[in-house]
Amino acid sequence: MCLLIKNGIVIDPARNIKKNCDVLTENAKIASVGESLESPDAEIIDAAGKIVMPGIVDMHVHLREPGFEAKETIQTGTFAALRGGVTSVACMPNTNPVADNASVINFILNRAKEAGNARVYPVGAITKNSEGKLLSEIAELKDAGAAAISDDGRPVNSAGVMRRAMQYASMLDLPVISHCENLDLAGEGVMHEGAVSTALGLKGIPASAEEVMVARDIILAEETGCRLHIAHVSTARSIQLVREAKARGVNVTAEVAPHHFTLTHEAVKGYNTFTKVNPPLREAKDVEAVKEGLADGTIDVIATDHAPHTMEEKDVEYDLAPFGIAGVETAAGLIWNELVKPGILNVEDAVAKITLNPARILGICAGTLVPGMPADIIAIEPNKEWEVDPEFFAGRSKNTPFAGKKLTGKVLITILNGIMVYKH
Amino acid sequence: MTLRGKDLIGIEHMSEMEIQYILDTARPMKEIISRPIKKVPTLKGRTVANVFYEPSTRTRTSFELAAKYLSAEGVNVSGSASSVSKGESLKDTARTLEALGADVIILRHPMPGAAAMMAQTVPFPVVNAGDGAHEHPTQSLLDLFTVQEVKGTIKGLQIVVVGDIMHSRVARSGILAFKKMGARVSVCGPTTLVPPGIEELGARVYNNLDEALDGADIIYVLRIQKERQEEGLFPGLREYARLYGINKERLKLASSEAVVMHPGPVNRGVEITCDAADCKQSVIQAQVNNGVAVRMAVLYLLARGGEASSVPVD
Structure with missing residues (x-):
């Protein structure tokens, strides 16, 4: 089975390729990238005017299985991913049971295999039951297939535990993904602390709740030599801390979620619980800083923090709703609409931040069109206008603050393992 | 003149004119409650549901008396005694009160935005009697x-x-x-x-x-x-x-x-x-005294139904 994708604008950051040419797949692998390719038995896809790039690697997704199948399952989440152009996901361990041992990792990998959708790279828990106290059996997690460790959603509040986790993970060369949130400072906050929380009477989460943890974890990474990846940075000072750490050679990378470069805390006015997310939507100056951080390379990765929740859970008072936005099906559209179209990121950098960079951080075989790599390819129509309609989401949950938003840039084709699995 | 919205959720969305209109309406109400017999038939047959998810003495009593002086029927629902403690959602409580025939809901709730949420759920007026740290109009x-x-x-x-x-x-x-x-x-x-x-x-x-x-x-x-x-x-x-x-x-x-x-x-x-x-x-x-008159004005303006030409004084 061969596919020949003709005349696309092919982008492969791994080899600095950006040119009009063809991509040929053979036996589920990339066979070649070049001009005027021919293959007599290949199915031909005309990609004229479209961006042809590696499938998106979304390194921050909550698939909710096992334990929270009403929100999402591995089947629905990975299928939704394909529709968003995402061919590889790293899924967070805050399931029930928590992915803190090999059997849960194996279960996730088996389920993913059965589903046969986007590739799944489980993230193991840093601590047992993500309680922040005792380390998980991290080496066993790695052997079972965990691509990284994280206590996402339940940050490791103890600096001592985090330090030991980093020391241990550095021995295994496993990246530690840190959800930076100081629980004392975050308190019972439900949105960013500032003028809007004050006007709405909602409890605020100060920017410092994130920033002190970013600073702490950078210092610990510097000390231990551990590879640290900061999940979903959202404030100007966090980004500055990462920038300074990188400048002095700390082994740190950072990601941002699309809602953090698209929305500010103003969106919470009206108490729409779909805007309730952690870290919370911040201020305009923070959104600007996120864009600067993306442009200057401080932020390496865009990842969705896809966090599906049911309507029953979200259709309640703001204080009671769970944190999270279902983002896997809107990410590419938001990246093109908010970053590429206005010229904040050139298309090669945008592609790198959702393919090559996350694949390198996770050490996985994805995110490039180098011959011999798995044939995970997508085609994006950069000028296609569309409107977000959660009714058409393939994911089980519809919790998005972007319903009705008009976007320019749409995933038209997703190819996984050399097979076209989605076509708009 | 009428109020623009069906509800009274916050001062934020009110104009100076609307505010003054309520204050002007409260003046004859104050006259009514200074009489020996403090009762007018204005809201006879209407039902006002006092839904309080937080303890309150003066606001609750004030609304109750305001409804009584206008001859409305009052019903009290408290957060602990009702189905709330059985896990019913705020929206379902609103729908239940609608089905039971309430014409106005007075809501006191510990969470910001609760009154707006209830107002979106029912077709009749909701008066915010305090929603968390948000507003108490x-x-x-x-x-x-x-x-x-x-x-x-x-x-x-x-x-x-x-x-x-x-x-x-x-x-x-x-x-x-x-x-x-x-x-x-x-x-x-x-x-x-x-x-x-x-x-x-x-x-x-x-x-x-x-x-x-x-x-x-x-x-x-x-x-x-x-x-x-x-x-x-x-x-x-x-x-x-x-x-x-x-x-x-x-x-x-x-x-x-x-x-x-x-x-x-x-x-x-x-x-x-x-x-x-x-x-x-x-x-x-x-x-405290004026609270009753002002709440009578609010209930009257929201619950009278249709346009009335002048404020009733008897």
């Missing part, structure tokens, strides 16, 4: 009414709101209400009880009470909740009273005609001393 309307009675006008007055601004819906509604009516508004409290960005609502911020009181026409004292000290938001009631307590001496710093207000219940000896709470300048009792 009828409190501010009765405060405005009281000040208009005493001072004639609100325009140009200087009001200082003293105390726990952070957790106070009375402060938020008050800042908006007094600003809309042309007053200059300051807030004063310790840095840990003044929320960030309160200036954007139009208030000047002071941490020093003596400076804040300079020339003030209205001193609006907020209740300090003892739990806030237990949460570590300020060191102690003794120091609080020393720094932010209103007493007879401090009143001298304000305008000689200044009035003292408090939404109740008063912690005597903490945020205000007895000699200040009970002095001639205090209008705390008038506030």
